[in-house]
Amino acid sequence: MAEPISERSRKILEAIIEEHIATAQPIGSKALTRFQAINLSPASVRNVMAELEEQGYLHSPHTSAGRVPTEKAYRYYIDSLLRVDCLDRARRDQIEQHYHRRGLQMGELLREASRTLSSVAHYTGLVMVPRLQSTVFRRIEFVKLSSRQVLAVFITRSGMIQNRLIETAEEFTAGELEQITNYLNQTMSGLSIREARALILADMAQEKALYDRLLQRASRLSAEALSESADGEVIIEGTSHLLDQPEFTDLERMKRIFRAFEQKSLLLNLLDRGLQSKGVQVIIGGETEYPELAGCSLITANYSGRRGTLGALGVIGPSRMPYSTLIPIVDYTAGMISRMLDEENE
Amino acid sequence: MAEPISERSRKILEAIIEEHIATAQPIGSKALTRFQAINLSPASVRNVMAELEEQGYLHSPHTSAGRVPTEKAYRYYIDSLLRVDCLDRARRDQIEQHYHRRGLQMGELLREASRTLSSVAHYTGLVMVPRLQSTVFRRIEFVKLSSRQVLAVFITRSGMIQNRLIETAEEFTAGELEQITNYLNQTMSGLSIREARALILADMAQEKALYDRLLQRASRLSAEALSESADGEVIIEGTSHLLDQPEFTDLERMKRIFRAFEQKSLLLNLLDRGLQSKGVQVIIGGETEYPELAGCSLITANYSGRRGTLGALGVIGPSRMPYSTLIPIVDYTAGMISRMLDEENE
DNA sequence: CTTTGGCACTCCGCATAGTCGAGTGCCAAG
DNA sequence: CTTGGCACTCGACTATGCGGAGTGCCAAAG
Numbered sequence: 123m124a125e126p127i128s129e130r131s132r133k134i135l136e137a138i139i140e141e142h143i144a145t146a147q148p149i150g151s152k153a154l155t156r157f158q159a160i161n162l163s164p165a166s167v168r169n170v171m172a173e174l175e176e177q178g179y180l181h182s183p184h185t186s187a188g189r190v191p192t193e194k195a196y197r198y199y200i201d202s203l204l205r206v207d208c209l210d211r212a213r214r215d216q217i218e219q220h221y222h223r224r225g226l227q228m229g230e231l232l233r234e235a236s237r238t239l240s241s242v243a244h245y246t247g248l249v250m251v252p253r254l255q256s257t258v259f260r261r262i263e264f265v266k267l268s269s270r271q272v273l274a275v276f277i278t279r280s281g282m283i284q285n286r287l288i289e290t291a292e293e294f295t296a297g298e299l300e301q302i303t304n305y306l307n308q309t310m311s312g313l314s315i316r317e318a319r320a321l322i323l324a325d326m327a328q329e330k331a332l333y334d335r336l337l338q339r340a341s342r343l344s345a346e347a348l349s350e351s352a353d354g355e356v357i358i359e360g361t362s363h364l365l366d367q368p369e370f371t372d373l374e375r376m377k378r379i380f381r382a383f384e385q386k387s388l389l390l391n392l393l394d395r396g397l398q399s400k401g402v403q404v405i406i407g408g409e410t411e412y413p414e415l416a417g418c419s420l421i422t423a424n425y426s427g428r429r430g431t432l433g434a435l436g437v438i439g440p441s442r443m444p445y446s447t448l449i450p451i452v453d454y455t456a457g458m459i460s461r462m463l464d465e466e467n468e
Numbered sequence: 469m470a471e472p473i474s475e476r477s478r479k480i481l482e483a484i485i486e487e488h489i490a491t492a493q494p495i496g497s498k499a500l501t502r503f504q505a506i507n508l509s510p511a512s513v514r515n516v517m518a519e520l521e522e523q524g525y526l527h528s529p530h531t532s533a534g535r536v537p538t539e540k541a542y543r544y545y546i547d548s549l550l551r552v553d554c555l556d557r558a559r560r561d562q563i564e565q566h567y568h569r570r571g572l573q574m575g576e577l578l579r580e581a582s583r584t585l586s587s588v589a590h591y592t593g594l595v596m597v598p599r600l601q602s603t604v605f606r607r608i609e610f611v612k613l614s615s616r617q618v619l620a621v622f623i624t625r626s627g628m629i630q631n632r633l634i635e636t637a638e639e640f641t642a643g644e645l646e647q648i649t650n651y652l653n654q655t656m657s658g659l660s661i662r663e664a665r666a667l668i669l670a671d672m673a674q675e676k677a678l679y680d681r682l683l684q685r686a687s688r689l690s691a692e693a694l695s696e697s698a699d700g701e702v703i704i705e706g707t708s709h710l711l712d713q714p715e716f717t718d719l720e721r722m723k724r725i726f727r728a729f730e731q732k733s734l735l736l737n738l739l740d741r742g743l744q745s746k747g748v749q750v751i752i753g754g755e756t757e758y759p760e761l762a763g764c765s766l767i768t769a770n771y772s773g774r775r776g777t778l779g780a781l782g783v784i785g786p787s788r789m790p791y792s793t794l795i796p797i798v799d800y801t802a803g804m805i806s807r808m809l810d811e812e813n814e
Numbered sequence: 815c816t817t818t819g820g821c822a823c824t825c826c827g828c829a830t831a832g833t834c835g836a837g838t839g840c841c842a843a844g
Numbered sequence: 845c846t847t848g849g850c851a852c853t854c855g856a857c858t859a860t861g862c863g864g865a866g867t868g869c870c871a872a873a874g
Contacts, residue, residue, distance in 0.1 A: 167836085839852085843847085
């Protein structure tokens with residue numbers, strides 16, 4: 123089943139895939155010899171195609187139609203055959219242009235990134251907002267709102283600002299809050315939120331806290347402030363581009379995709395998964411556990427600030443997508459965002 | 469053209485509209501007498517229908533099809549014929565259930581509202597996030613981030629929290645910032661952001677500011693902090709419900725709608741427009757200046773906090789929508805949100 | 815004067831049938 | 845191994861015909 127492929131088969135498979143990406147049609151042997159630089163007769167091509175079909179790289183919708191690449195074929199194409207284009211000047215300018223305005227806040231920057239991706243690529247853009255927990259603590263501030271309400275404002279190194287409203291069991295005076303603020307800012311600087319929280323929890327358990335009432339209350343407040351929140355957001359832009367795909371005639375399938383968009387956790391999982399690795403990744407829908415994404419692919423890349431990976435972004439569309447032009451777009455955008463997040467917070 | 473309509477015509481028009489809402493099909497005279505309680509012969513109905521068509525309430529897709537209500541008909545139906553159902557117990561429970569969790573921040577609450585609308589109504593939910601400018605100032609806080617960066621955090625009466633990063637021309641010391649904070653919190657409490665800003669600008673022009681250097685800089689800082697931002701956000705949820713509508717077979721039309729969704733400013737304008745009025749409003753797409761919304765309708769209602777209207781929410785879908793069941797849903801949701809925003813900020 | 819049944823007509827939707835083209839598998843010859 | 849040839853398949857498209865639902869109009873009944 124997974125036999126290696128001869129040089130010739132590979133060429134033909136590549137040609138079929140590229141032709142199908144371009145036309146969205148099943149490809150026949152004759153058409154292939156006509157449009158692609160293959161100096162073989164249709165009959166020979168047929169033989170190869172039959173073989174490729176047996177190996178699971180191709181599939182016929184019905185007897186007398188051409189053949190269509192399977193997901194296995196796309197996987198192979200992406201891993202072994204694909205030569206990625208260079209990002210052409212025009213497109214690069216087009217991307218740069220979107221970021222002329224300086225001093226965007228991170229949230230706006232990411233939204234803009236998603237929009238840019240979608241408009242340059244003509245596919246649907248995805249941007250995952252960094253998870254607060256793994257970003258690096260820069261500063262925290264407490265603001266007393268009422269007797270039992272305290273607003274916590276964190277700022278992370280990468281420039282994210284996040285608020286959280288805390289209902290406290292007992293009242294804190296403004297002075298106490300200031301003390302706590304100072305203490306936290308001194309101890310936590312440079313740690314990730316997750317580490318900071320662990321540290322505080324450790325403190326709480328320690329003996330000294332037992333005797334220092336203020337410290338105890340402070341710890342409780344900050345633990346609350348830094349507690350895991352259900353964050354995890356994905357910014358999706360340009361869904362309407364999907365409607366332009368010829369695949370859209372399959373209404374049922376498109377409905378599934380749109381439902382997947384609404385269930386953002388699904389996309390979040392996929393984007394999360396790539397956070398470990400570096401560079402551009404391609405996820406083919408059918409390879410995931412999500413039936414909603416059958417026939418779809420994602421191209422993703424991570425972006426990072428000064429202190430390591432922050433999140434991921436990319437595009438999504440039918441598996442039949444022009445990987446060679448989209449990959450550099452995603453790649454370039456990720457690099458661009460990384461650079462901008464760096465600059466903004468010297 | 470705009471002749472008044474006889475009792476009988478009205479009944480028939482109503483029957484046609486309701487039948488068409490239920491079936492999405494053009495309605496013929498015979499079918500009408502069969503399915504609706506009308507004790508007239510098809511021939512008589514035909515006469516009336518011809519008349520209604522002439523008056524612009526009906527339209528035949530072609531000679532031998534039934535008739536379809538025009539936008540004028542929907543308008544008349546909504547304004548004069550519609551009797552709104554009571555919200556049934558089941559649906560009310562369904563809505564309430566979504567808001568069990570207490571202590572949501574406003575942003576989350578509104579997102580949840582949009583989701584609820586969409587899932588209860590089976591249409592696409594819209595919620596406009598309140599415009600910061602018209603909300604009532606409760607508190608402002610400045611946090612110094614670096615020598616030239618100050619973070620401003622506003623809190624409004626209704627519980628919105630908004631951050632803004634300000635690049636300052638010159639450095640402020642922590643003490644100065646505190647002074648400014650105190651000054652602003654004293655003077656601005658109870659004003660809307662817009663009013664507050666106006667007041668500051670007035671201050672700046674006054675003579676005393678010219679001689680008080682700190683005050684002058686403070687004013688500049690706060691003017692910056694309160695400046696008009698491009699806010700105005702619409703939370704859209706449940707777009708996939710549109711795909712279930714039989715109207716969806718008209719692909720072109722659906723593409724237009726999805727594009728409209730991406731251009732949020734368009735929806736924002738429409739929601740804005742209703743902010744003056746009270747109660748539930750229905751906007752019929754063709755009546756607006758937006759060709760994208762041809763064939764669509766919005767049902768909207770305002771929600772408010774303690775201190776007046778904050779924003780609007782509603783559902784959007786094809787004009788052929790079950791107004792009588794959707795209106796109470798939108799109405800109830802708006803009321804619910806208003807109540808929750810009140811409670812949260814004693 | 816309104817209502818109603820009748821009638822001729824229109825036109826869409828659907829099903830059936832036929833044709834065309836692209837593609838296939840297989841085989842035998844190069 | 846490659847290639848040309850050949851018979852076969854099957855979907856896409858077109859043409860044709862039919863039935864149903866609807867229409868307008870008219871004349872008779874209420």
